[in-house]
Amino acid sequence: MNRSILLNPGPVTLSDRVRQALLRGDWCHREPEFAELTLDIRRRLVEVYPEASPDYEAILLTGSGTCAVEAMLSSLIPPQGKALVVCNGVYGERMAAMITAHGKAIATVVSAWLDPIDLVAIEQILTHDPAITHVVAVHHETTTGRLNNIAALGQLCQRWGVALLLDTVSSFGAEAIDFGGWNLEACAATANKCLHGVPGLAFVLVKRTSMETHDSAAGSLYLNLHRYYQEQIQGFSPFTQAVQVAFALQEALKELQDKGGWQARHLHYQTLAHQIRRGLHHLGFNLLLTERELSASLTSFKLLPRISYVQLHDQLKQAGFTIYAGQGGLKNDIFRIANMGDIFDEDVERLLTCFHRIGKNASHTSSI
Numbered sequence: 077m078n079r080s081i082l083l084n085p086g087p088v089t090l091s092d093r094v095r096q097a098l099l100r101g102d103w104c105h106r107e108p109e110f111a112e113l114t115l116d117i118r119r120r121l122v123e124v125y126p127e128a129s130p131d132y133e134a135i136l137l138t139g140s141g142t143c144a145v146e147a148m149l150s151s152l153i154p155p156q157g158k159a160l161v162v163c164n165g166v167y168g169e170r171m172a173a174m175i176t177a178h179g180k181a182i183a184t185v186v187s188a189w190l191d192p193i194d195l196v197a198i199e200q201i202l203t204h205d206p207a208i209t210h211v212v213a214v215h216h217e218t219t220t221g222r223l224n225n226i227a228a229l230g231q232l233c234q235r236w237g238v239a240l241l242l243d244t245v246s247s248f249g250a251e252a253i254d255f256g257g258w259n260l261e262a263c264a265a266t267a268n269k270c271l272h273g274v275p276g277l278a279f280v281l282v283k284r285t286s287m288e289t290h291d292s293a294a295g296s297l298y299l300n301l302h303r304y305y306q307e308q309i310q311g312f313s314p315f316t317q318a319v320q321v322a323f324a325l326q327e328a329l330k331e332l333q334d335k336g337g338w339q340a341r342h343l344h345y346q347t348l349a350h351q352i353r354r355g356l357h358h359l360g361f362n363l364l365l366t367e368r369e370l371s372a373s374l375t376s377f378k379l380l381p382r383i384s385y386v387q388l389h390d391q392l393k394q395a396g397f398t399i400y401a402g403q404g405g406l407k408n409d410i411f412r413i414a415n416m417g418d419i420f421d422e423d424v425e426r427l428l429t430c431f432h433r434i435g436k437n438a439s440h441t442s443s444i
């Protein structure tokens with residue numbers, strides 16, 4: 077029996093090691109053993125990028141990636157602050173919607189989903205609008221698979237002295253994040269994408285000085301990072317945490333470390349992504365973006381006219397593979413294949429064999 081393989085960008089295919097960790101037991105989140113577990117996870121999270129560990133604190137939240145993103149934006153942009161939100165996909169647009177919902181001042185630089193972020197327009201706004209306190213952007217824009225040029229954006233943030241808040245939900249643990257060079261105040265991510273944990277816990281890595289010196293700006297009680305920080309210094313949390321999900325996250329972080337850390341994971345993803353891109357190229361599928369624009373963890377392919385997304389999805393699903401549709405305006409044009417999770421080259425070989433069979437059947441049917 078083959079394993080079923082998730083090729084959507086989270087939740088991911090689990091390793092047995094992580095799945096087994098879910099069964100460790102029934103614990104109360106207010107007992108010292110859970111506090112110890114929380115402290116261990118928080119330490120491991122800041123050590124995924126060792127250069128982050130002296131200056132950043134990890135704050136754990138029960139919720140999905142969006143929960144951590146919203147906690148970051150609601151807690152760190154002060155009521156009198158102003159955010160410049162950079163959008164070239166669903167997740168940038170979602171952050172702009174959050175800031176608007178919180179009633180905070182906002183400017184946006186919106187690019188088409190297929191375009192890179194507009195650094196010229198960003199610099200112009202930073203030059204002309206001294207009210208901007210924060211730049212808000214997505215590292216890996218999962219809508220298309222583009223790894224945004226945060227190195228250049230971070231340089232602008234350094235130069236203009238504005239803090240950067242980053243959605244690293246689909247990059248944390250597998251792509252380079254320059255904690256020293258981007259004027260990065262915080263980044264938000266989740267247990268269940270590149271870290272290979274179970275959905276249900278998310279986290280924000282935030283500069284310790286922001287937690288110690290700024291009073292909470294939070295327009296939310298439940299998502300107030302300052303409140304979590306005050307208690308998580310001791311390992312406790314204001315509200316019930318997802319205990320079993322925390323077991324799995326700790327195991328996933330140990331596994332990441334045992335396998336060589338984020339750089340090794342990046343290389344592994346890169347190898348799988350190349351194998352997928354090469355294989356599907358041979359079968360006639362074209363990339364939505366150029367290879368050098370893409371992250372290591374996800375690829376968007378253009379659909380072929382002779383086979384719809386639903387047909388492709390359903391046939392692959394029967395064979396044990398779950399692929400992912402395009403969003404919004406790309407819904408009928410593309411499909412996405414993520415290679416996060418406990419996936420290996422033999423899984424990709426099997427996937428490519430299925431694609432080959434589906435392609436042959438489709439061309440056979442359409443020629444009748």
Ligand SMILES: *Cc1c(COP(=O)(O)O)cnc(C)c1O
Binds near residue numbers: 141214216
């Ligand atoms: C998946 C994803 C999110 C949202 O995560 P949820 O866990 O679905 O809330 C946010 N941003 C990016 C870039 C993502 O890929």
